[in-house]
Amino acid sequence: MPDKRLLWLAVPLAGLVELGAQHWVAHRAPHVDEWAKLREPVAALRQAGELVVVAPGWADPLARQAFGDALMPLRDVARPDESGYARAIEVSILGERAPELRGWRTVAEAKSGRFTLRTLENPKAERVTFDFVDHVKPDALAVFEGTQPCAWNAHAPVSNGSLGGNPTFPAQRFMCPGGEWFFAGVTVIDDDHEYRPRRCIWAHPPPSGPLRLRFANVPLGKKIRGYGGMPWVLFRDSVGAPPIELEVRVGGQSLGVYVHKDELGWSPFSFETGREGQSAEVEIEVRSSSIKDRHFCFQADSR
Amino acid sequence: MTRLRRFLAACLDPAVGLALAALYVALLLATTKDLGYARDEGFYFQAARSYEAWFDLLFRSPKAAFDRGAIDRFWSANNEHPALIKSLFALSHKLLHLEWKLIRDEGTSFRFPGMLLSGLAVAVTYLWGRRVSGRLAGLVAAVSLAMMPRVFYHAHLDCFDMPVAAMWLFTTYAYWRSVSGGGWVWALFTGVLYGLLLNTKHNSWLLPPALVAHFVIARGEGIWRELRAGQIRAPLALVCMALIGPTLFYALWPWIWHDTGRRLAAYVAFHTGHEYYNMEFLGRTYWKPPMPLGYAWLMTLGTVPAITLLLFLIGLGRAALRAHQVRLFGLSRALARRLGRPEPARASAEDRALFSTELLWLLCILTSYAPWLSKGTPIFGGTKHWITAYPFLCLFAAQAFLMLTRAVTSLLAERPRALRVAADVGLAACVTAAPVAIGLGSHPWGLSAYTPIVGGAPGAATLGLNRTFWGYTTGAVQGFLNERAPQGAAVFIHDTAGQSWDQMVRDGRLRSDLRAAWAPAQSNVALYHHEPHMLRVDYQIWVDYGSVAPAHVGTHDGVPVIWVYLRP
Numbered sequence: 001m002p003d004k005r006l007l008w009l010a011v012p013l014a015g016l017v018e019l020g021a022q023h024w025v026a027h028r029a030p031h032v033d034e035w036a037k038l039r040e041p042v043a044a045l046r047q048a049g050e051l052v053v054v055a056p057g058w059a060d061p062l063a064r065q066a067f068g069d070a071l072m073p074l075r076d077v078a079r080p081d082e083s084g085y086a087r088a089i090e091v092s093i094l095g096e097r098a099p100e101l102r103g104w105r106t107v108a109e110a111k112s113g114r115f116t117l118r119t120l121e122n123p124k125a126e127r128v129t130f131d132f133v134d135h136v137k138p139d140a141l142a143v144f145e146g147t148q149p150c151a152w153n154a155h156a157p158v159s160n161g162s163l164g165g166n167p168t169f170p171a172q173r174f175m176c177p178g179g180e181w182f183f184a185g186v187t188v189i190d191d192d193h194e195y196r197p198r199r200c201i202w203a204h205p206p207p208s209g210p211l212r213l214r215f216a217n218v219p220l221g222k223k224i225r226g227y228g229g230m231p232w233v234l235f236r237d238s239v240g241a242p243p244i245e246l247e248v249r250v251g252g253q254s255l256g257v258y259v260h261k262d263e264l265g266w267s268p269f270s271f272e273t274g275r276e277g278q279s280a281e282v283e284i285e286v287r288s289s290s291i292k293d294r295h296f297c298f299q300a301d302s303r
Numbered sequence: 304m305t306r307l308r309r310f311l312a313a314c315l316d317p318a319v320g321l322a323l324a325a326l327y328v329a330l331l332l333a334t335t336k337d338l339g340y341a342r343d344e345g346f347y348f349q350a351a352r353s354y355e356a357w358f359d360l361l362f363r364s365p366k367a368a369f370d371r372g373a374i375d376r377f378w379s380a381n382n383e384h385p386a387l388i389k390s391l392f393a394l395s396h397k398l399l400h401l402e403w404k405l406i407r408d409e410g411t412s413f414r415f416p417g418m419l420l421s422g423l424a425v426a427v428t429y430l431w432g433r434r435v436s437g438r439l440a441g442l443v444a445a446v447s448l449a450m451m452p453r454v455f456y457h458a459h460l461d462c463f464d465m466p467v468a469a470m471w472l473f474t475t476y477a478y479w480r481s482v483s484g485g486g487w488v489w490a491l492f493t494g495v496l497y498g499l500l501l502n503t504k505h506n507s508w509l510l511p512p513a514l515v516a517h518f519v520i521a522r523g524e525g526i527w528r529e530l531r532a533g534q535i536r537a538p539l540a541l542v543c544m545a546l547i548g549p550t551l552f553y554a555l556w557p558w559i560w561h562d563t564g565r566r567l568a569a570y571v572a573f574h575t576g577h578e579y580y581n582m583e584f585l586g587r588t589y590w591k592p593p594m595p596l597g598y599a600w601l602m603t604l605g606t607v608p609a610i611t612l613l614l615f616l617i618g619l620g621r622a623a624l625r626a627h628q629v630r631l632f633g634l635s636r637a638l639a640r641r642l643g644r645p646e647p648a649r650a651s652a653e654d655r656a657l658f659s660t661e662l663l664w665l666l667c668i669l670t671s672y673a674p675w676l677s678k679g680t681p682i683f684g685g686t687k688h689w690i691t692a693y694p695f696l697c698l699f700a701a702q703a704f705l706m707l708t709r710a711v712t713s714l715l716a717e718r719p720r721a722l723r724v725a726a727d728v729g730l731a732a733c734v735t736a737a738p739v740a741i742g743l744g745s746h747p748w749g750l751s752a753y754t755p756i757v758g759g760a761p762g763a764a765t766l767g768l769n770r771t772f773w774g775y776t777t778g779a780v781q782g783f784l785n786e787r788a789p790q791g792a793a794v795f796i797h798d799t800a801g802q803s804w805d806q807m808v809r810d811g812r813l814r815s816d817l818r819a820a821w822a823p824a825q826s827n828v829a830l831y832h833h834e835p836h837m838l839r840v841d842y843q844i845w846v847d848y849g850s851v852a853p854a855h856v857g858t859h860d861g862v863p864v865i866w867v868y869l870r871p
Contacts, residue, residue: 012707064851074845158824161843187846195588197842237591
């Protein structure tokens with residue numbers, strides 16, 4: 001029978017194993033220079049309109065630094081969801097997969113250094129005919145506070161409030177008479193899913209009547225759908241505040257009203273248009289019984 | 304043995320302890336320059352400067368210094384924490400930086416008392432481990448403590464976390480010496496140290512219950528006889544703590560000299576009703592109760608080297624067996640008789656003494672972790688809140704190391720002594736190599752560092768464990784800022800406190816033309832320190848700067864911790 005004292009040798013062995021493991025964990029993730037070298041392969045792989053997703057998500061800043069805005073534009077990084085994309089490039093390290101692409105079909109896979117690049121197809125992709133967030137511009141949109149027009153300003157003063165303050169109020173926005181907080185413009189808020197970014201149209205209900213956004217000549221799909229939300233870190237404790245209503249009208253006819261409560265987080269809505277293939281004016285009206293701290297922001301598209 | 308040799312032998316261990324302390328302080332000083340100043344350090348710089356002004360007044364015009372107006376003016380700064388450590392920061396700055404010019408950087412002079420106390424904690428851990436488990440085991444305990452990544456990080460700071468761990472350890476060590484035949488000098492010393500501990504941080508409130516529990520349990524059945532006879536004799540050290548502790552606490556904190564009741568009540572209320580901050584744990588950000596009960600345990604597992612934890616568990620297991628032998632001897636004997644088995648051996652005097660020592664260590668660990676048995680205790684601040692437990696964890700590890708060396712030495716009993724000694728040294732190297740590699744490898748990303756058991760920093764990021772807090776990693780991108788920020792740039796400093804940023808500029812670590820900005824919109828350069836609930840700040844920068852691409856990403860083992868944007 002072996003001497004039981006020999007079992008003690010497992011202790012120093014454990015120490016040496018941990019030493020080896022420390023060396024391994026410290027070097028297993030690619031470093032900044034490796035990410036930089038990946039730009040070319042990803043650029044060669046990506047076609048226009050394809051989404052670039054990083055797995056695991058914590059490596060996203062490294063990918064953004066390496067790939068730049070051309071391969072990872074704000075509208076993709078702060079997307080409402082993945083349903084509007086037909087294809088995606090998954091940049092994977094450490095054997096991780098992107099949970100948001102689960103169920104997508106892998107059509108190509110290649111290794112590049114310590115990275116795995118996969119091209120994936122969305123089996124349920126929905127073609128977006130019109131993204132309202134992309135058309136917050138004076139040639140496509142008119143905005144009103146009640147009946148008063150909100151003037152387009154391409155050089156408005158930008159403001160943001162750090163952790164406890166407002167999201168960035170962008171330089172290009174329709175400024176309403178009610179004051180600084182009342183405008184229609186594109187910004188990014190944090191959502192209820194561990195503070196992910198959501199690009200959306202700021203639509204704080206203003207003091208003198210509802211906020212009305214009239215989009216001209218919108219090519220309609222089967223439905224108009226989107227999400228409403230409020231900056232989560234500011235409103236995650238808010239319960240029972242006056243809800244915000246978002247009503248969608250097509251050609252003057254109401255499709256329905258979405259009622260947003262603070263505690264819902266980034267929450268979806270969808271209305272059937274009944275006018276697929278046609279073009280029409282779409283009015284989105286945002287209102288609330290109170291205008292205090294109703295920091296509403298929404299994304300919408302037709303598909 | 305000659306008197307000289309006896310003297311030298313008596314001096315050896317204190318000398319080793321001091322050498323360890325000196326080495327540790329030297330290491331901390333050598334590595335402090337690339338560790339940015341944490342949020343709280345900024346507040347304590349400010350408080351220390353205020354207290355320093357009072358000390359100046361005290362030396363210049365003592366009478367005026369004791370005037371209530373002067374006290375309120377200078378001591379109101381950061382009055383939610385007691386004064387001792389901030390006073391040391393102030394005196395270090397005044398004497399070591401301004402007057403004697405021994406420390407060149409202001410910030411380092413503020414940090415120095417914390418480093419010194421951390422070094423002394425390493426020394427006392429060695430001395431205690433030496434007394435209980437032997438010299439080499441004491442060294443293992445000391446190195447294990449010094450190289451815990453979170454200990455190594457906090458030991459650099461102008462904060463209270465390592466000072467309170469050190470003061471707790473000193474007080475407990477003095478108590479142990481006093482109840483181990485050390486006499487009234489150690490008892491008196493315990494009282495004084497407890498006064499200093501009270502004046503260090505509010506963790507001090509937890510120590511008396513631990514020591515009283517130790518007294519009651521260690522006395523065993525005898526205490527009931529004494530109670531019945533009405534002749535209970537509390538250790539002198541506890542009496543000294545009760546008498547000297549509060550007196551010294553009061554004497555060394557001028558803020559409570561006036562309006563004492565109200566100010567003490569405010570101090571207690573601040574900590575018993577502390578606001579909740581955000582903390583990520585397993586992919587979820589907690590900002591209000593209920594807090595996860597597994598937090599303290601998993602964070603310990605993920606941030607203390609596994610070999611140290613393994614030794615701790617072995618030491619704890621041996622202590623449990625010893626406790627059973629000492630405390631439940633009667634039961635074991637009765638059971639053996641009933642079962643017709645051989646009677647167990649009665650515990651030796653050495654075992655009874657060790658039982659008392661190990662009980663004390665265990666109680667210190669349990670009381671340090673006890674607040675996290677409640678779902679109402681905030682989890683912000685992470686491991687620093689139970690850092691007082693870590694020296695005791697290492698002392699248990701030293702006990703296990705002793706067992707290890709005895710086992711291996713017995714295997715080599717027939718071999719030359721030199722080989723046995725070499726084997727012991729080799730074993731010490733084996734159990735400290737990983738902690739040293741992990742500890743040194745964590746710098747300057749201390750709060751982002753995780754052990755291999757959770758996959759290191761990449762594994763922790765995937766698990767969703769907190770990546771950083773306190774905004775100190777600005778120090779890790781100071782080189783990039785100095786090189787790439789435009790002349791006169793306004794830098795949005797995000798989670799770095801203004802005072803911490805200013806100190807980096809004053810120390811010459813950042814270009815003097817750079818100035819802090821409080822919102823991205825006011826900036827040319829923007830920093831972002833990652834925590835999930837802070838992400839909205841990242842998004843503010845994206846929209847403001849019109850780009851999602853950082854110009855620089857500061858990483859620890861490939862994991863992004865801080866990133867920097869340049870306005871296009």
